[in-house]
Amino acid sequence: MDQSFIETIAKDYKERVKRVFLFEPLQELGRKNRTDKKGKEIDMKSLGLFTLLFFFEMKLMREKKSGISELIQFLQKFTNGTYDLDEKQLEEIARIILSTFRPGTGKKKIQSFFNWETQQDDQIDYSYIKATDFDVKNNRQYYTLDDDGLELVFATKEYFQEFQLSIHQLMLRKLLEKGEFVGALRQINEMRMDVETIHERMVKLEHEIKRSIVSIETQKRFMEVIEDRNFRLSLENEEFQELQQFVSETRNNYYYQPNPEKEKEAYELLLQIEKELSIVHSQHRDLLNQSFVLKKHALEAAEESLYYIGVDTFNIDQDIVSKIISTPLPLESMKGVLAPFLTIEKIETWSLLSIFAPQSWSEDDQSSNNAVFDTIDEEEANAKYVNIKRKLYADMMNNMVEIFEGKTEWLLSEWIDQLQTRQHPWLNNRAFYDFIILCHQRSPLFQEKESEEESALHLLSNALELLNNKIVVIEEIQEIIKVNERFEIQNMTFYLKENSHT
Numbered sequence: 001m002d003q004s005f006i007e008t009i010a011k012d013y014k015e016r017v018k019r020v021f022l023f024e025p026l027q028e029l030g031r032k033n034r035t036d037k038k039g040k041e042i043d044m045k046s047l048g049l050f051t052l053l054f055f056f057e058m059k060l061m062r063e064k065k066s067g068i069s070e071l072i073q074f075l076q077k078f079t080n081g082t083y084d085l086d087e088k089q090l091e092e093i094a095r096i097i098l099s100t101f102r103p104g105t106g107k108k109k110i111q112s113f114f115n116w117e118t119q120q121d122d123q124i125d126y127s128y129i130k131a132t133d134f135d136v137k138n139n140r141q142y143y144t145l146d147d148d149g150l151e152l153v154f155a156t157k158e159y160f161q162e163f164q165l166s167i168h169q170l171m172l173r174k175l176l177e178k179g180e181f182v183g184a185l186r187q188i189n190e191m192r193m194d195v196e197t198i199h200e201r202m203v204k205l206e207h208e209i210k211r212s213i214v215s216i217e218t219q220k221r222f223m224e225v226i227e228d229r230n231f232r233l234s235l236e237n238e239e240f241q242e243l244q245q246f247v248s249e250t251r252n253n254y255y256y257q258p259n260p261e262k263e264k265e266a267y268e269l270l271l272q273i274e275k276e277l278s279i280v281h282s283q284h285r286d287l288l289n290q291s292f293v294l295k296k297h298a299l300e301a302a303e304e305s306l307y308y309i310g311v312d313t314f315n316i317d318q319d320i321v322s323k324i325i326s327t328p329l330p331l332e333s334m335k336g337v338l339a340p341f342l343t344i345e346k347i348e349t350w351s352l353l354s355i356f357a358p359q360s361w362s363e364d365d366q367s368s369n370n371a372v373f374d375t376i377d378e379e380e381a382n383a384k385y386v387n388i389k390r391k392l393y394a395d396m397m398n399n400m401v402e403i404f405e406g407k408t409e410w411l412l413s414e415w416i417d418q419l420q421t422r423q424h425p426w427l428n429n430r431a432f433y434d435f436i437i438l439c440h441q442r443s444p445l446f447q448e449k450e451s452e453e454e455s456a457l458h459l460l461s462n463a464l465e466l467l468n469n470k471i472v473v474i475e476e477i478q479e480i481i482k483v484n485e486r487f488e489i490q491n492m493t494f495y496l497k498e499n500s501h502t
Contacts, residue, residue, distance in 0.1 A: 013117040018124050021111040022152055025100050025128060032096060036083040042093070049156065050078060051097045055129065055145045056153045059170070062235060064132060067142045068094055101128035101149065128152065147174060165194040165284075166232070169239045176246060181269035188276045195283045202229070202287065206294055226295045233288045240281040247274045389431075390462040396426065396435050397463035404494075412436065412492040413481050420483075427483055440492060443474040446499050471497045 030045035054074050058066040071094045072087070079085060085093070103109060108125040115122035128149035133142045145153070150170060168191045175184040209222050251270040324337065403418050404410045419427055426432040438460065439445055447464045472494055479491040 010117045014115055014122060014124070017111075017113055017115075019155070021113075021124060021126070022148065022155065024111065025109070025126075026152075029097065029100050032100075034089075034093065034096075036085050036089065038084050040083060042083055044093070044096070047075065047079075047093065048097050048100065051075075051094075052101070052128070052145065052149055052153050055143065055149065059145055062238065064144070065142055066144065067140050068098065069140070071098070098129065098143070102130070102143070165191060165198065165236055166239070168194060169236065169243060172243060173246065176243075176250060176273075179266070181266060181273060184273055185269070185276065188273065188280060192276075192280050192283070195280060195287060198287055199283075199290070202290055202294060206297060209294070209297060223295070226291065230288075230291050230295070233284070233291055237281075237284060237288055240277075240284060244274070244277055244281060247277060386459075389459050392431055393435050393438075393459055394462035394466065396432065397460075397466050400494075401466060404496075408496045410494050411477075412489070412494070413479070416481060416483060428486070430487075433487055433489055436489065436492070439472070440474045440476070443472070445472040445474075446470070469499045471499045473497065 026045050026048050029048040032044045034042040034044055036042060051071060054071060055066060058064075058070075068091070072090050075090055075094060076085070076087075079090075101109075108127045110123050110125055112121065112123045114120075126148045127146040129143050130146040131141055132144045134140070135142070154167065168187055172184055172187045172191070175181075175187055205222075205225065247270060251267065251274060254267045254270060320337065320341070324334070329337065400415055403415060416427065442460060445460070445464060445467060447467055447469075475493050475495070477491050477493060480488055481491050482488050
């Protein structure tokens with residue numbers, strides 16, 4: 001054998017030994033002898049592995065408040081029916097497991113060995129569980145899995161299905177934190193493959209749903225699968241968002257380095273990572289939308305299948321008519337039998353919401369049955385209503401002409417001030433503001449020669465007669481007049497001119 005063969009055998013010896021010593025805490029727990037109240041020996045090695053899996057699940061669900069109390073509750077439920085343990089024993093077991101994976105000093109576990117590759121004594125540091133936060137108010141310490149804890153969990157099972165993408169997300173964060181950007185790019189490519197795999201499974205699931213839903217039980221089973229998929233996709237989407245934010249912050253830190261040329265390669269890698277991660281995240285969001293659509297398809301497939309099954313198997317003569325004729329049923333039971341075949345009771349009522357229907361305020365809109373603002377509908381065109389409205393508008397016009405007699409220009413605000421001084425009731429009446437708006441719409445105002453039929457449709461016919469041979473022109477200005485708590489109106493200028501057309 002030549003020397004190169006020996007060197008090949010010893011190459012990467014430290015990495016191999018690291019994987020061998022990775023399981024040492026479980027072996028150490030296996031050597032701790034503990035029994036329950038009935039003297040049954042407790043499998044501490046398995047409980048240690050389940051503790052790692054507990055913190056792994058908490059990490060996947062993004063639950064950061066996991067401490068000794070939560071671990072005790074988990075062990076109590078998990079061992080219920082297998083071991084007879086009280087709270088004191090459970091707490092002792094939980095603290096033994098935690099101290100095995102994480103020494104009480106807070107330092108990492110150290111394994112010493114002889115490195116055959118370097119021909120020197122060497123050592124490896126392990127960190128399975130680390131502290132994340134401390135609640136000062138309740139004096140509680142919270143924990144989470146560290147790198148070696150994750151590696152040990154991964155080494156115990158091949159996660160090729162539902163956890164694969166979540167695991168790659170965790171590994172991507174670790175690579176970014178260590179600055180291994182080339183490995184991070186490779187990890188993103190693996191995540192893209194995970195997303196494509198999930199898409200293929202969802203397509204298969206959709207076809208299976210359309211083929212197989214023939215009962216309520218089958219529908220419930222598929223709905224549970226879909227709900228679980230939606231929950232996991234939502235968690236993965238949140239992790240994608242945090243990863244994108246983390247990459248963006250890391251890129252900004254490299255951009256503002258004092259020596260940008262030195263960090264140029266790392267910055268370019270981060271730009272590529274940000275771009276590739278955004279593409280994978282977009283594909284993953286499409287999966288989330290597809291999952292919600294899949295849930296809708298499952299409900300529709302169940303409804304259709306149950307409907308057609310009912311149509312094929314239902315026989316009205318056998319299931320309904322013979323039941324009624326052959327079995328004398330009381331009246332209350334007859335109602336129950338016939339109720340599904342009767343139409344729903346219908347009552348035509350007036351809805352209060354109809355007051356919010358569109359209202360027509362112009363002559364152009366003839367599609368609505370609402371009253372036109374400046375004319376009288378035929379249904380309302382009775383002599384009493386017309387006379388009252390015309391007389392009121394004529395009184396208002398007469399009042400304005402008398403107040404501003406001798407003037408050729410005045411403001412609406414001046415007229416309102418005069419009415420407020422007299423405390424005139426018009427200011428609290430909607431008809432006063434309708435009169436002003438109507439005059440503005442008809443401006444310029446002057447007495448027209450109209451037929452009796454046309455004159456009957458105009459509410460201002462009596463008021464215009466008071467102008468004689470004058471013309472009133474009305475123009476808006478920007479000021480808003482707040483007359484009282486109920487009414488506001490835009491100020492206007494009134495101009496009185498001679499009628500040159502007469």
